[in-house]
Amino acid sequence: MTPIPHRTRPWPRQRTNRAGTRIELRFRSPQAAETLLAFGPDAEVLSPEHLRRALARRAAATLTRH
Numbered sequence: 526m527t528p529i530p531h532r533t534r535p536w537p538r539q540r541t542n543r544a545g546t547r548i549e550l551r552f553r554s555p556q557a558a559e560t561l562l563a564f565g566p567d568a569e570v571l572s573p574e575h576l577r578r579a580l581a582r583r584a585a586a587t588l589t590r591h
Contacts, residue, residue, distance in 0.1 A: 555579050562587070 552558040555576055561568050562584055570577045 559583060 550558075550561075558570070558576055558580065561570060562580060570580055
């Protein structure tokens with residue numbers, strides 16, 4: 526496993542807005558980002574679009590199995 530480089534700013538970055546809390550996360554791979562699916566409808570991926578679509582497909586596939 527490759528070590529994560531030292532960060533020069535706080536991470537994840539968090540901003541609060543009227544819609545709730547917005548947190549910026551970075552993942553090493555799209556597969557690692559699949560952990561966000563555990564939050565169900567309480568999490569929304571805003572970007573990048575390809576990751577947003579990939580997680581939506583994965584969630585839809587889960588629904589078809591259950």
